[in-house]
Each structure stands twice: as structure tokens, then as C-alpha cells.
Amino acid sequence: xxxxxxxYKWTLDEQDIxxxxxxxxxxxxxxxxxxSDFDRNAIEEAALLVEKxxxxxxxxxxxxxxxxxxxxxxxxxxxxxxxxxGDASAEAADACVTANVLAAAIRKLGQYDLxxxxxxxxxxxxxxxxxxxxxxxxxxxxxxxxxxxxxGEVVTATRKLEDCVETxxxxxxxxxxxxxEINKPRxxxxxxxxxxxxxxxxxxxxxxxxxxPEDLHPKAMRKSVxxxxxxxxxxxxxxxxxxxxxxxxxxxxxxEGLC
Amino acid sequence: MAGIFVFSEDCALAGQxxxxxxxxxxxxAQPVIAIALNEADAKVLASLGADKVVVLAGKWVEGLADxxxxxxxxxxxxxxxxxxxxxxKHVAAYVAAKLNAGMTTDAKALxxxxxxxxxxxxxxxxxxxxxEEVTLPAxxxxxxxxxxxxxxxxxxxxxxxxxxxxxxxVTIGEVTSTSSEGIDITTANKLVAVGRGFREKEDLKLAExxxxxxxxxxxxxxxxxxxxxxxPIERYIGISGQTVKPELYVAVGVSGQVQHMVGCRxxxxxxxxxxxxxxxxxxxADYGIVGDLYEVLPLLTAALGN
Amino acid sequence: xSYAMTEEQELIQSNIxxxxxxxxxxxxxxxxxxxxxxxxxxxKMAEQGLxxxxxxxxxxxxxxxxxxxxxxxxxxxRASAATAAILVQHTVATGCxxxxxxxxxKGRLLPGLASGETLGxxxxxxxxxxxxxGAEALIARQHEHGYLLKGAKIDVxxxxxxxxxxxxxxxxxxxxxxxxxxxxxxxxKGIRVGPITKCTGLHGYQTADISFDDVFVSKEDxxxxxxxxxxxxxxxxxxxxxxxxxxxxxxxxxxxxxxxxYSKQRVQFGRSISNFPAVQxxxxxxxxxCHAARLVALDAAALIDQGKPFEVESAMVKLLALxxxxxxxxxxxxxxxxxxxxxxxxxxxxxxxxAGTTLRNSPAEFPEKLxxxxxx
Numbered sequence: 026x027x028x029x030x031x032x033y034k035w036t037l038d039e040q041d042i043x044x045x046x047x048x049x050x051x052x053x054x055x056x057x058x059x060x061s062d063f064d065r066n067a068i069e070e071a072a073l074l075v076e077k078x079x080x081x082x083x084x085x086x087x088x089x090x091x092x093x094x095x096x097x098x099x100x101x102x103x104x105x106x107x108x109x110x111g112d113a114s115a116e117a118a119d120a121c122v123t124a125n126v127l128a129a130a131i132r133k134l135g136q137y138d139l140x141x142x143x144x145x146x147x148x149x150x151x152x153x154x155x156x157x158x159x160x161x162x163x164x165x166x167x168x169x170x171x172x173x174x175x176x177g178e179v180v181t182a183t184r185k186l187e188d189c190v191e192t193x194x195x196x197x198x199x200x201x202x203x204x205x206e207i208n209k210p211r212x213x214x215x216x217x218x219x220x221x222x223x224x225x226x227x228x229x230x231x232x233x234x235x236x237x238p239e240d241l242h243p244k245a246m247r248k249s250v251x252x253x254x255x256x257x258x259x260x261x262x263x264x265x266x267x268x269x270x271x272x273x274x275x276x277x278x279x280x281e282g283l284c
Numbered sequence: 285m286a287g288i289f290v291f292s293e294d295c296a297l298a299g300q301x302x303x304x305x306x307x308x309x310x311x312x313a314q315p316v317i318a319i320a321l322n323e324a325d326a327k328v329l330a331s332l333g334a335d336k337v338v339v340l341a342g343k344w345v346e347g348l349a350d351x352x353x354x355x356x357x358x359x360x361x362x363x364x365x366x367x368x369x370x371x372x373k374h375v376a377a378y379v380a381a382k383l384n385a386g387m388t389t390d391a392k393a394l395x396x397x398x399x400x401x402x403x404x405x406x407x408x409x410x411x412x413x414x415x416e417e418v419t420l421p422a423x424x425x426x427x428x429x430x431x432x433x434x435x436x437x438x439x440x441x442x443x444x445x446x447x448x449x450x451x452x453x454v455t456i457g458e459v460t461s462t463s464s465e466g467i468d469i470t471t472a473n474k475l476v477a478v479g480r481g482f483r484e485k486e487d488l489k490l491a492e493x494x495x496x497x498x499x500x501x502x503x504x505x506x507x508x509x510x511x512x513x514x515x516p517i518e519r520y521i522g523i524s525g526q527t528v529k530p531e532l533y534v535a536v537g538v539s540g541q542v543q544h545m546v547g548c549r550x551x552x553x554x555x556x557x558x559x560x561x562x563x564x565x566x567x568x569a570d571y572g573i574v575g576d577l578y579e580v581l582p583l584l585t586a587a588l589g590n
Numbered sequence: 591x592s593y594a595m596t597e598e599q600e601l602i603q604s605n606i607x608x609x610x611x612x613x614x615x616x617x618x619x620x621x622x623x624x625x626x627x628x629x630x631x632x633x634k635m636a637e638q639g640l641x642x643x644x645x646x647x648x649x650x651x652x653x654x655x656x657x658x659x660x661x662x663x664x665x666x667x668r669a670s671a672a673t674a675a676i677l678v679q680h681t682v683a684t685g686c687x688x689x690x691x692x693x694x695x696k697g698r699l700l701p702g703l704a705s706g707e708t709l710g711x712x713x714x715x716x717x718x719x720x721x722x723x724g725a726e727a728l729i730a731r732q733h734e735h736g737y738l739l740k741g742a743k744i745d746v747x748x749x750x751x752x753x754x755x756x757x758x759x760x761x762x763x764x765x766x767x768x769x770x771x772x773x774x775x776x777x778x779k780g781i782r783v784g785p786i787t788k789c790t791g792l793h794g795y796q797t798a799d800i801s802f803d804d805v806f807v808s809k810e811d812x813x814x815x816x817x818x819x820x821x822x823x824x825x826x827x828x829x830x831x832x833x834x835x836x837x838x839x840x841x842x843x844x845x846x847x848x849x850x851x852y853s854k855q856r857v858q859f860g861r862s863i864s865n866f867p868a869v870q871x872x873x874x875x876x877x878x879x880c881h882a883a884r885l886v887a888l889d890a891a892a893l894i895d896q897g898k899p900f901e902v903e904s905a906m907v908k909l910l911a912l913x914x915x916x917x918x919x920x921x922x923x924x925x926x927x928x929x930x931x932x933x934x935x936x937x938x939x940x941x942x943x944x945a946g947t948t949l950r951n952s953p954a955e956f957p958e959k960l961x962x963x964x965x966x
Contacts, residue, residue: 039408051412097601120377121386148408151389153377156349160381165453166346168374181457186370192457205524212612215639215652218605222598244386244422250407250414255549255568263561263574270573271580271587274555277571281553283474283532284498284588 026080027175029071030137033064035088035095036148044252063143067203069210072103087126089115100221101213107226119243124157129234138197155202165195168202287359291319292367293345299433301365302332304394311396330441339445345371347451349378368425380423387423388416410546474500474532481537485514490581497589505544521547537577540565602658606665615669622939625793636706649700660836660891667840671943672794678833679747683710683756690814708753713743722760730759736808742801749798750783758819769819772807780805791942828904830951835887835911837947842880842918845940849922876918883910902964905957915944
């Protein structure tokens with residue numbers, strides 16, 4: 026009967042972000058919020074574990090005030106309760122601050138057998154949260170997991186790495202980061218969507234976490250974010266004769282020293 | 285603080301990390317200390333410019349994180365460069381947390397400016413690029429082939445061994461190797477990428493023949509590998525596949541969506557063959573031919589074969 | 591303004607959008623090509639909770655309201671108006687029973703309709719000059735313990751798949767003013783569903799004529815009062831018009847998106863045609879009218895939820911949908927040129943489907959009459 030906690034991030038949908046052509050700055054004014062893609066897999070995995078083994082799933086998220094918009098979405102996908110920290114510090118928070126805040130909150134919330142995260146967030150993809158949490162909490166960390174099972178205290182995971190697949194076992198508590206291939210998150214039924222408003226959520230205030238001011242000060246700061254625009258020659262050969270096009274291409278490739 | 289640390293469980297990658305490390309050494313005037321998993325690797329790194337190499341032996345790479353942290357802490361490291369494999373990222377983030385340090389993931393370029401580490405990296409699934417400024421001590425992961433290894437050093441570094449207390453909490457069970465035919469498309473100098481413009485698996489032969497005259501490997505888009513299973517997953521280029529930067533990338537029957545292009549957009553020259561002139565690939569290419577690949581490829585192969 | 595979407599209504603809308611992308615959109619083209627009733631999709635809609643969207647919770651429904659229903663119809667129609675039509679026909683019947691049924695009828699029928707165990711349908715129209723007149727008008731003759739229905743209904747949606755039909759009959763021959771509504775079980779002796787009509791569009795949505803040969807209905811199956819069917823049929827057709835307008839809106843929204851995307855990529859005379867004023871005017875006009883129709887449909891639905899009269903607003907949105915639907919598709923095809931006219935393109939199906947959304951549950955009178963009468 027594992028007690029699971031899933032940490033998720035409320036991000037902007039990168040598909041809605043536009044690049045301003047004049048100065049390549051990013052316009053996210055029309056970007057809608059979403060639960061980061063890999064975190065969805067983490068929530069689903071926790072929900073599946075609990076459906077199989079009993080137990081409970083809580084969700085935890087640290088973000089700006091907008092994090093409140095994520096609660097019903099998260100609660101419709103399996104967790105029984107959502108904890109949230111909505112604080113201005115999240116705007117500039119780097120992976121270090123995020124881990125400090127989450128770890129402090131986890132210490133306050135109580136004992137969990139499994140703490141799950143996505144392998145990285147869909148916006149910044151730092152891929153640091155799970156190992157950082159493990160270090161701060163003193164738990165082992167199983168990262169890049171594509172298969173997970175629980176038997177009492179024992180957690181067995183399969184990790185998929187570049188050149189091998191590794192099976193590992195550990196006794197809970199443990200921090201786990203999951204790959205997107207671990208599951209396909211189910212679409213909640215309307216009953217679950219409407220039921221989410223009846224589930225409890227609780228605000229955790231940063232001031233109550235016992236953090237020092239330097240814990241909330243980011244060590245990594247993003248400067249000069251610019252849209253990436255492909256600068257290519259865009260020469261297109263579209264004569265009616267394929268042979269003509271190929272002849273022209275051959276000349277171009279030769280000029281590039283490629284043939 | 286004194287020490288620019290370098291670590292990767294992949295010795296070749298560790299060697300490549302010495303290049304930015306030695307560069308940072310010029311700004312910071314601190315020794316370069318490499319962590320190696322065995323004597324043989326240590327000797328290689330010592331000869332490539334590491335001032336000191338510490339050998340930490342252990343069965344599970346991730347289990348060495350505490351030991352690596354100890355080394356970095358004792359030396360009061362200012363920078364830790366870690367190879368950006370999945371194992372490396374796990375270790376790097378763990379060590380960063382213990383050092384209470386900031387970390388930048390998949391840095392493409394590094395320098396010291398006003399006493400901070402400045403790194404360039406990619407955001408929003410390839411949509412944007414940014415510069416990230418990290419206070420020291422700083423950790424950075426760097427992916428393979430971002431840098432070339434440095435030339436052999438004039439002096440050979442010192443090698444020492446440290447005792448490691450293994451992390452007994454995690455039991456490693458079966459480890460199954462997954463590297464297939466051994467073709468690593470990320471090292472290929474030229475690539476021919478196939479997309480859904482091909483109708484049958486047998487038709488890929490046209491791409492293989494073009495590859496043969498170009499001396500290029502064949503790669504593909506996600507659909508060809510994951511949906512059609514015409515090529516193994518290791519040949520798939522894209523946001524959740526491989527990233528490549530060959531001299532020449534020829535995209536045939538590929539529409540050019542950003543999720544694919546982000547994996548190849550650093551190629552020196554991109555060529556596209558597609559029968560739809562509205563296809564986004566032409567905006568992402570240097571040269572393109574609008575035409576039926578079934579007609580164009582054999583003619584192109586013949587023309588370049590001379 | 592009668593409404594602003596609540597957080598819950600927005601969550602329902604985005605949930606159904608996700609549902610449609612996953613379960614409905616991938617099947618839309620093949621459904622159009624083979625025209626077979628999409629039973630899998632209907633089961634999925636039932637599991638999702640869509641079939642009981644407007645049914646009170648005490649009968650196993652979600653009690654989410656008509657605004658959410660209309661918003662869901664638009665989302666479904668963006669991918670497959672045929673699939674949406676099945677839900678619309680079902681919900682009109684379900685809503686009818688919910689609004690006009692007595693406690694016994696609601697308790698007996700709504701749970702099955704909400705779970706999707708029973709599919710609903712409404713049979714209104716007949717061959718003849720007026721409802722109740724004509725040789726084939728559906729007549730209800732008094733019989734021991736109930737009535738015998740004899741006659742025929744035309745163009746009945748969900749024909750052959752529905753478990754119950756809400757039918758409107760005349761209890762006396764001749765005068766359509768005295769309609770009575772009955773709930774008829776599909777398995778009743780004497781019901782014959784004719785061949786499924788081969789329609790131009792909305793393939794997969796089954797319509798057919800149904801003949802009734804002395805079909806017995808008990809007194810308990812009378813919906814509402816004897817001779818009280820006219821107000822019921824008015825309400826029913828008004829609800830159908832609002833939902834069908836949402837189908838039109840969904841189809842047009844997809845057509846606009848398709849044509850706009852095409853126009854950005856199509857290059858003529860050195861620049862993309864999306865920059866040509868002619869194209870901009872066409873697409874802008876369609877988009878604006880589409881949005882207007884969407885809002886009027888949602889507003890009318892909100893009125894239903896508030897228990898307020900909505901027949902005039904329903905006639906207005908019907909009028910808007912009529913003007914919007916076919917004209918927009920013609921313009922979208924025009925933007926796409928020869929490409930848009932090809933059967934292989936998405937617009938072809940949308941072009942054929944949109945006509946079916948405005949002529950299904952049309953009352954004998956045109957909407958302008960109702961609107962004009964309400965003004966002066």
C-alpha cells in the first residue's frame with residue numbers, strides 16, 4: 026500500500042509560444058498552461074501503482090500564483106489531494122531553488138514511500154529535480170525509469186539508458202524520475218474531471234518551510250532568451266525536368282566542397 | 285576555491301570535456317582534476333591535460349555520486365564538468381545539490397565572465413536558445429561531441445586512487461546491453477534521412493544507394509522508426525531521438541517539422557528532396573529539389589556517382 | 591450576456607477536446623469512407639460520460655448542463671460531425687424525457703440513457719402537408735390500457751440503433767394542434783425501420799423512415815399530457831437547432847483552420863497567398879461569423895440551463911448557422927483552389943457534412959418567422 030507523492034510543474038505550452046520576427050524575442054502571451062508532459066507520466070504511473078497495490082497518491086507543485094489553475098487538472102488524473110506552493114519566487118527559481126523548496130515541503134508533509142517526478146520539465150528540460158531531491162532528502166534516486174513495480178517496501182525499477190537497460194531494486198523511501206515511454210496517460214472521464222473539485226487541496230506557504238533567504242536565491246539565471254530561427258540559404262530547384270534540378274544541385278554541392 | 289573537475293563514465297567523452305576545462309583553466313588559473321573509473325582511463329586523461337586524476341572504483345556509476353561530491357568538496361571545486369549521458373546527468377544533479385550549487389544542463393559553450401560561468405543552451409523543445417549565468421561553484425553537463433578532445437599534453441598528470449564507500453541501498457540486477465548493429469549515426473560525417481514520403485520498406489534501398497555514393501549513413505524521422513519499424517530506433521533523429529551535426533544532411537521525403545529538425549539543424553549543409561513545394565523542409569534547407577523522390581534519387585545517385 | 595464559462599465548464603471543454611483528439615479524430619476519415627455506424631466511438635463517448643451529460647446525478651448522469659453539452663458538440667464536430675450528430679439526437683431525446691417525464695418515467699429510462707446502455711432518438715417529421723395531416727400521419731388510437739400507433743415517421747436519426755424513440759402522434763385524426771408525445775421502445779412489435787438513407791454527408795449517422803403498424807404504447811409511456819405534445823415538440827426542435835448550430839460551428843472552425851494553414855504555405859507570385867487581401871477578407875469574414883454563431887449557441891444553451899425561454903434565440907442561431915455553414919465551406923474551398931476540391935482533402939468531407947447540420951430538425955416554419963413575430 027505505497028504512499029506516493031508526485032511532484033509536477035505547471036508550464037506554458039511551448040506550442041503556443043511565438044517568436045517575434047524583428048528581435049527574435051519570445052511572445053508567450055497566448056500560451057496556455059499545462060502540466061509538464063513528463064510529469065503527466067509520473068502522475069499516471071503513481072495512479073496505476075495505487076490502483077494495483079492500494080495506497081494513496083498526493084500531488085505537489087511549486088509555481089507562481091498561476092499554479093492554482095493546475096489543481097483541478099492534476100486532481101482529475103488520480104491524486105487524492107494536491108499540495109501547492111504559489112509564490113513569486115518561482116518566477117526566477119532555478120533547479121537549486123526548486124529542489125530546496127520541494128524538499129522542505131516534503132519534509133513538512135510527512136512520510137512517503139515513493140516520490141515521483143518526470144525526467145525533466147517540458148519547458149526548460151533541466152533534468153535535475155529528482156537527483157537533487159534525493160540528495161537533499163537523503164534518499165536513493167532511481168532515474169530514467171520505464172518500468173516500475175512495488176512489493177511491500179521493495180521497489181523494483183527498470184532504467185533505460187543509452188546503451189543498456191538496467192534493473193534495480195531498492196527499499197523505500199526512494200525518489201524516482203520516469204521516462205515518457207513508461208505509460209500512456211489516460212484521458213480522465215468527465216466524472217473524474219467533475220470529481221476533482223470535490224477533492225482537497227492545501228496551500229503550503231514558503232514562509233512556513235523554514236528556508237533561509239539564500240535557499241530561495243537562484244544560482245543559475247537565464248539571460249537573453251531568443252527564438253531559434255533557421256538561417257539557411259533556401260535555394261529551391263523546381264524545374265520541370267528532374268535532370269535539370271539535379272545538375273543544379275550537383276553544382277551547389279560542389280561549391281560547398283561536398284562532392 | 286581551487287579545482288576544475290571533469291567526469292564522465294565514458295572515457296572518450298571525459299577526454300572531450302578536457303577541452304572546455306583547459307579553456308576555463310586559462311580564466312580561473314586553477315588545476316584541472318579528472319575523475320576516472322579505472323587506471324586505464326586515468327592514464328588517458330592524465331595524458332590529455334588533466335593535472336590530476338582521481339580513480340574512484342565502483343560497480344554502479346550513480347553510486348559514486350557521494351564520493352565525487354567528497355572530492356569536489358575537499359578541493360573546493362569551482363566548476364564541475366560532467367558528461368551529459370543519462371548517468372552523468374543523474375550524478376551531476378546529485379552532486380550539485382550536495383554542493384548547494386547551480387547547474388546548467390547540456391551546455392553548448394562555456395566561458396567565465398565576471399567570476400561566473402556563462403553557458404549557452406536550448407529551451408522549449410528547441411524553439412529557443414539562451415545564455416545561462418551560474419555563480420560559482422557551478423556544475424555543467426555537456427553532451428558527447430560538443431567538443432573535440434584536446435591534443436596530447438606536454439606534461440602528464442598525477443594519478444591517485446581514492447577509497448569509495450559504495451552505496452548499498454541500491455541493488456543492481458540484470459543489465460542488458462542494447463547497442464545494436466554498432467552503427468552510431470551521431471558520428472557519421474554525412475547522412476541521408478528518410479521520411480514518410482517513402483511508400484514501402486523496400487524503397488529505402490533508393491536512399492541506401494544514394495548513401496553509398498555519398499559515403500553517408502541512413503537515418504530517419506520518428507514515424508519511420510517508431511510507427512513503421514522500418515529502421516531501428518537508434519537511427520531516428522529528432523527531439524526525443526538522436527541529435528546530429530554532419531557536414532551534409534540530405535532529407536528525402538521528410539516534411540521538416542520542428543521536432544525532427546531540432547535534431548539536425550546544426551548540420552553544415554542541409555539538402556531536401558520533396559514533391560510538395562509547400563513543405564516546411566524547404567525553409568529549413570540550404571538546397572532543395574521539388575520532385576518525386578522515386579524519380580530524383582536514382583538520377584541523383586547516378587549523377588553523384590561519377 | 592447570459593453566461594460566462596465557469597471553471598468547471600472550461601475543464602469539461604478542454605477534457606472533451608483531448609478526448610476528441612485521441613478517440614474521435616483518428617476515425618473520422620474512415621468513418622466517412624465506410625459509413626458504418628461507429629459503435630466503438632459511441633461506447634467511448636458513453637464511458638467518457640457524454641451520453642449522460644445533461645441527466646441529473648440522481649439518475650446516474652453528470653448534470654453538467656446544456657452549455658457544456660453544446661460546447662462538447664462543437665468539439666466533437668471539429669473532428670467528426672457525424673459522431674456529434676449521434677450524440678445530439680440521443681441528448682435531444684434524453685433532455686426531452688428529463689424535462690417532460692414524470693418520476694416513474696425518469697427513474698425507468700434515464701439511467702440507461704445516461705450510461706449509454708440505451709441510445710435515444712426523436713421522431714417528429716412525416717410525409718405530408720403538416721404534422722398530423724396526410725395519409726401516413728402517425729395516429730394514436732385508443733386501446734385497452736393505452737394506444738395503438740399507426741403511420742410513419744421520416745428521416746429519423748439513430749434509426750435502428752436507438753433503444754427508445756420519443757415520437758409525436760396525433761390522438762385524433764386531422765388536426766396537428768393536438769399532438770401527443772409517446773416513448774416507444776425499439777423492440778415493440780409492429781415497428782419497422784426502413785433502409786438507412788444514403789446521405790451526402792454525415793456518414794455513420796443513421797437516418798431512416800420508420801413505420802408503425804399498430805404499435806402498442808401503454809398509458810405510462812405517454813410523455814407529458816394528452817394533447818400536450820405541441821409545446822414539447824417546439825422545445826425539442828429548438829434544442830436540436832441549438833445543438834446542430836454547434837455542429838455547423840465546429841465544422842466551419844476546422845475548415846477555416848485548414849484553409850488558413852494552406853494559405854500560409856501556398857506561394858503565388860513570390861509570396862504566400864495568406865497576404866492577399868482577397869484571401870484575408872474571405873477568411874476573416876468566415877472566422878468572425880463562426881465566432882458569432884458559437885457565442886449565440888452557447889448563450890441559448892445557458893438560457894436552457896437557467897430555465898428561461900430560448901426558442902427565439904434558438905431560431906436566431908439557426909438563421910446564423912444557415913448563413914454560415916455552406917457559404918463558409920464554399921469560400922474555404924475557394925481559398926484552397928483545385929487542391930481543396932480534391933476528395934483526398936479534408937475540406938471535401940466538411941463540405942458534404944455541413945449541409946446535413948442545418949436541415950435535420952428543421953420545423954416547417956422558417957426561423958425568420960419566429961424571430962420576426964417576437965420583435966413586433
